Amino acid sequence: MKDNYLTHSKGFLSWALTLDHKRIGLMYLVATLGSFFVAGMLALVVRTELWAPDPTIISADRYNQAFTLHGAIMVFLFIIPAVPGALGNFVLPIMLGAKDVAFPRLNLLSFYLWMLGGAIAVLSILSGGVDTGWTFYTPYSTEPERLGVVMMATGVFILGFSSIFTGLNFVVTIHKLRPPGMTWFRLPLFLWATYATALIQVMATPVIGITLLLLILERTMMIGIFNPKLGGDPVLFQHFFWFYSHPAVYIMILPPLGIISELIAAFCRRELFGYKFIAFSSVAIAAFGFLVWGHHMFTSGQSTLMSMMFSALTFSVSIPTAVKIFNWLATMYKGSISFETPMLYALTFLFTFSIGGLTGIFLGALSTDIHLHDTYFVVAHFHYVMMGGGVIGLLGGLHYWWPKMTGKMYDEGPAKLACALVFIGFNTTFFVQFVMGSQGMPRRYYNYDPSFQIYHQVSTVGSYILAAAFFLMLFYLLKSLATGRQAPDNPWGASTLEWQCSSPPPHDNFSTTPTVGDPYDFSGMTYDPQIGGWRPKGAPAAQGAA
Amino acid sequence: MGDQHAHGAGDGHGHDPNQAHHFDTMDQQIEACKMGMWLFLATEVLLFAGLFCAYTVYRGNHPEVFHHASLFLDTKLGALNTVILLLSSFTAAWAVRAAQLRQIAKLKLLLVLTLAGAVGFLVVKYVEYSAKFEHGLLWGLRYDPHDDGHHPAPKPAGAPGLVLAGATTQEYAVATPWDDLTAVQDKSLVKPAGNEVAVQAVDGRVVPEEGAPPRKPWVGSAEQVRNVHIFFGIYFVMTGLHGLHVLIGMGAIGWVLLRAAKGDFDGGYYLPVDLVALYWHLVDLIWIYLFPLLYLIG
Ligand SMILES: [Cu+2]
Numbered sequence: 001m002k003d004n005y006l007t008h009s010k011g012f013l014s015w016a017l018t019l020d021h022k023r024i025g026l027m028y029l030v031a032t033l034g035s036f037f038v039a040g041m042l043a044l045v046v047r048t049e050l051w052a053p054d055p056t057i058i059s060a061d062r063y064n065q066a067f068t069l070h071g072a073i074m075v076f077l078f079i080i081p082a083v084p085g086a087l088g089n090f091v092l093p094i095m096l097g098a099k100d101v102a103f104p105r106l107n108l109l110s111f112y113l114w115m116l117g118g119a120i121a122v123l124s125i126l127s128g129g130v131d132t133g134w135t136f137y138t139p140y141s142t143e144p145e146r147l148g149v150v151m152m153a154t155g156v157f158i159l160g161f162s163s164i165f166t167g168l169n170f171v172v173t174i175h176k177l178r179p180p181g182m183t184w185f186r187l188p189l190f191l192w193a194t195y196a197t198a199l200i201q202v203m204a205t206p207v208i209g210i211t212l213l214l215l216i217l218e219r220t221m222m223i224g225i226f227n228p229k230l231g232g233d234p235v236l237f238q239h240f241f242w243f244y245s246h247p248a249v250y251i252m253i254l255p256p257l258g259i260i261s262e263l264i265a266a267f268c269r270r271e272l273f274g275y276k277f278i279a280f281s282s283v284a285i286a287a288f289g290f291l292v293w294g295h296h297m298f299t300s301g302q303s304t305l306m307s308m309m310f311s312a313l314t315f316s317v318s319i320p321t322a323v324k325i326f327n328w329l330a331t332m333y334k335g336s337i338s339f340e341t342p343m344l345y346a347l348t349f350l351f352t353f354s355i356g357g358l359t360g361i362f363l364g365a366l367s368t369d370i371h372l373h374d375t376y377f378v379v380a381h382f383h384y385v386m387m388g389g390g391v392i393g394l395l396g397g398l399h400y401w402w403p404k405m406t407g408k409m410y411d412e413g414p415a416k417l418a419c420a421l422v423f424i425g426f427n428t429t430f431f432v433q434f435v436m437g438s439q440g441m442p443r444r445y446y447n448y449d450p451s452f453q454i455y456h457q458v459s460t461v462g463s464y465i466l467a468a469a470f471f472l473m474l475f476y477l478l479k480s481l482a483t484g485r486q487a488p489d490n491p492w493g494a495s496t497l498e499w500q501c502s503s504p505p506p507h508d509n510f511s512t513t514p515t516v517g518d519p520y521d522f523s524g525m526t527y528d529p530q531i532g533g534w535r536p537k538g539a540p541a542a543q544g545a546a
Numbered sequence: 547m548g549d550q551h552a553h554g555a556g557d558g559h560g561h562d563p564n565q566a567h568h569f570d571t572m573d574q575q576i577e578a579c580k581m582g583m584w585l586f587l588a589t590e591v592l593l594f595a596g597l598f599c600a601y602t603v604y605r606g607n608h609p610e611v612f613h614h615a616s617l618f619l620d621t622k623l624g625a626l627n628t629v630i631l632l633l634s635s636f637t638a639a640w641a642v643r644a645a646q647l648r649q650i651a652k653l654k655l656l657l658v659l660t661l662a663g664a665v666g667f668l669v670v671k672y673v674e675y676s677a678k679f680e681h682g683l684l685w686g687l688r689y690d691p692h693d694d695g696h697h698p699a700p701k702p703a704g705a706p707g708l709v710l711a712g713a714t715t716q717e718y719a720v721a722t723p724w725d726d727l728t729a730v731q732d733k734s735l736v737k738p739a740g741n742e743v744a745v746q747a748v749d750g751r752v753v754p755e756e757g758a759p760p761r762k763p764w765v766g767s768a769e770q771v772r773n774v775h776i777f778f779g780i781y782f783v784m785t786g787l788h789g790l791h792v793l794i795g796m797g798a799i800g801w802v803l804l805r806a807a808k809g810d811f812d813g814g815y816y817l818p819v820d821l822v823a824l825y826w827h828l829v830d831l832i833w834i835y836l837f838p839l840l841y842l843i844g
Contacts, residue, residue, distance in 0.1 A: 103578075175578075206596070207596050210594075210596035223685040225783070
C-alpha cells in the first residue's frame with residue numbers, strides 16, 4: 001500500500017506530538033465521539049429515571065447531576081468541538097488545497113486544551129457534582145453547596161480557549177493559505193460554513209471566557225458581581241452567558257449545514273443551486289446570531305421593548321436559514337439523486353432540522369414563549385436543532401468522509417439500517433416532548449404528574465431505539481476498519497479537492513499544489529466499476545494520482 | 547504562533563530556515579502570523595469587553611458607589627503607571643524598528659528597557675494593592691475598611707473636600723478634621739457641604755467651625771454608601787486580569803530577548819519581535835482605558 005498519513009510514521013509519540021492536521025482531526029474524532037458516548041449514556045439514565053413519576057433508579061440529586069453533565073458534555077465536549085475539531089481539521093486544508101492549517105502547533109495545543117478542559121469538567125463529578133443545568137445560572141450556581149461548579153466552570157473556560165484557537169487557525173488558513181485559483185467564490189460551501197463558524201468561535205467565546213472567570217471568582221473569592229446576596233446582578237450573568245451561548249448554537253449548527261451542502265451537491269451530482277446565496281447565508285446567520293441572545297430571557301425581567309426587539313431579530317434568522325433549505329430543495333429538484341448513506345442523513349436532516357427551526361418560531365414569539373418557557377417544548381426544540389441538525393449533519397459528514405479518513409468502505413446495508421433507526425428513534429424520543437411541553441410538563445423535573453407518564457414512556461423507548469442505532473453504527477464502522485473494502489479515491493463521485501488525493505491522503509496532502517476550478521464541476525468524471533469509485537475521464541483505470 | 551520552525555525536514559526547497567514547510571513563501575507566513583496575532587488581540591479585547599460591560603452596567607446602576615469608591619484609588623500612582631506603560635510601549639515600538647534595521651545591540655537594550663517598564667508597573671501596582679489590603683478596601687465580603695493601626699484611617703485620596711454627588715450634607719461633610727490640606731493648591735475646592743456645615747483651613751489643617759455639628763470620620767460615612775465592595779470587585783478583577791497580561795507580556799518580551807541574544811534576528815528575520823510588540827501595545831492600550839475609568843471618576 002502507498003505511504004499515507006496513517007502509515008507515515010509510527011509509535012505513540014508520532015501521534016501525541018503530531019502536527020499533521022489529519023492526525024489531529026482523527027484524534028479529535030475519537031475523543032469527541034467518546035464524549036458523545038458518555039453523554040449519551042447519561043441521557044439513557046435520565047430517560048430511564050423518567051419512566052415513572054416516582055423515584056425509579058436514582059435519587060433526585062443524582063438525577064440533577066446526570067442531566068447537567070449530559071448537557072454540559074454534549075454541548076462543550078461534543079457538539080461544539082466535534083465538527084470543526086474532527087471533520088473540519090481533517091477536511092478543511094485538503095478541501096482548500098493547502099498542506100496544513102496555518103498554525104499546526106496551535107492546532108495541537110487546541111487539542112490538548114480540549115483534553116485538559118474536558119478532564120477537569122468531567123472530574124467535577126468527584127468534587128460534589130454540578131446540578132445547575134448546563135447554563136450555570138446564578139444565584140443557583142453561587143450557592144456554597146454547589147461544590148462542583150468551580151471545577152466545571154474551569155474546565156469549560158479551558159475548553160473555550162481550545163475553541164478560540166481552532167477558530168483563529170481556520171480563519172487565517174482560509175484567508176492566507178488558499179492556493180492559486182482558489183478564489184472566495186470557488187470555496188466549497190463546507191468551507192464557507194466553517195469560516196462563518198470560526199468567526200463566531202473567535203468573537204463570541206472570549207465573552208463566555210470572562211463570564212466563567214467571573215463565576216469562578218464569585219465562587220472562590222465572593223467578588224459580588226453576579227451574586228445578589230452581595231449586591232450583584234444575576235440577570236447580568238444571563239446576558240453574558242447567552243451572548244456567547246446563542247452564537248454557540250450556530251457553532252454547533254453551521255458546520256453541519258455546510259456538510260449538508262456538500263452532500264446534496266455530491267449525491268445529486270450537480271452544481272448547487274444558488275451557491276452565493278448559500279455562502280452568504282452562512283455569514284448572515286453568524287452575524288444575526290450575535291443579536292438575538294435576549295430571546296432566552298423573555299421571562300427574566302427584561303424590558304418589554306428589549307424583548308420585542310430580540311423577538312423580531314430572532315425571527316429574522318429564519319430568512320438565511322430558509323434560503324439554504326430552499327436552495328437545497330431546488331438543487332435536488334429533478335436531479336438524479338443516489339441514495340447512499342450520507343445522502344440519507346442529508347434527507348433526515350432536512351426533515352428534523354426544519355421541525356427544529358419552525359418550532360423555534362413558537363419560542364421566539366413573546367406571548368407563546370411565556371407559556372412554553374422552561375417546558376419540554378424547549379427541550380424538544382433544541383434537540384431537534386442540535387441533534388436533528390447538528391448530530392445528524394455530523395453523522396452524514398462522518399459517513400461521507402469515512403472512506404477518505406480511514407481508507408476503508410463500510411457496509412451500506414447496516415449503515416442504511418442504522419440511519420433508519422436513528423430517524424425513527426430520534427423522532428420517537430423527541431416529538432412527544434413537544435406535546436407534553438405544550439401541555440405544561442416543565443423541563444428538568446425529577447417527578448411529574450401521572451398524566452404525563454405515557455409521553456415519558458414513549459420518549460424513553462425512543463431513546464433506547466437511538467441507542468441501538470448508535471451501537472449498530474459503532475459495530476459496522478469498527479468492522480470496516482478490520483475487514484472493510486479498500487476505499488477508492490473518490491467513492492461518491494464528488495468534485496471537491498479532497499477526493500482528488502488518495503484514500504487515505506498522503507502525509508503532505510498534495511505532492512504538487514493542485515489546480516483549482518469550479519468546486520462543483522461533475523462533468524469530467526466517470527464511474528469505474530473496477531475500482532468501485534469514480535475517476536477523471538480519460539485517466540488510466542487505476543488508483544488516481546495523489 | 548510566530549515561531550514556526552521548519553519541521554518539514556527533507557522538503558529540499560532550500561528556503562529561509564524560519565519558514566515552515568506548509569507555507570509557500572516567507573511573505574505568506576509573515577502575513578498569516580500577523581493576521582493570527584491581530585485576531586488573537588481581538589479576542590483579548592473581547593475578553594476585557596465583558597468586564598467593561600459589567601463596569602458600565604454597575605456604574606449606571608450605582609453611580610454614587612463609583613464616585614465614592616474611586617476616591618480611594620491613588621491617582622498619582624495610577625498616572626505614574628500610565629506614563630511607565632506608555633514609555634515601555636514606545637521602547638517596544640523602537641525595538642521593532644531596531645530589529646528591522648538589524649541593530650541587534652540596540653534591540654536588546656530596548657527590550658531590556660521595555661521589560662524594566664513592565665517590572666516598574668508591577669512594583670507600583672504592588673504598592674497600590676498593599677495599601678488596599680491594609681485598609682480592607684477589598685471585594686465582596688472581604689470589604690472591611692478600617693484604620694490599620696499604623697496609619698490614620700484612609701481618606702479619599704486626591705480630592706479632599708469634594709462633596710459626593712447625591713450625598714446628604716451631614717454625613718458627607720467635606721474634609722475631616724485630620725485632613726491635611728497643605729498639598730491642596732486650590733483652597734476654594736475645600737467647601738463646606740451645603741450651608742449648615744462649614745470648615746476653615748488653619749495652617750493647612752481643617753478645623754471645624756465652632757458650633758458645627760459633629761462629623762463622622764469617613765469610614766462611618768462610607769458605610770452610608772451601600773455596595774461599595776462592588777466597585778472594588780470590579781477594580782480588582784480588571785486590574786488583576788490586566789496585571790496577569792503584563793506578566794504574560796514580560797514572558798514574551800523575555801523570550802524575544804533570549805532569541806535576540808542567541809542571534810536569531812541577525813539575518814533580518816524579526817517577526818517574533820513584531821508580534822510581541824503588538825501584544826505589548828494591547829496591554830498598554832487596555833490600561834489607557836482602565837486608568838480614567840477607575841481612577842478619574844467624578
Ligand atoms: Cu438562542
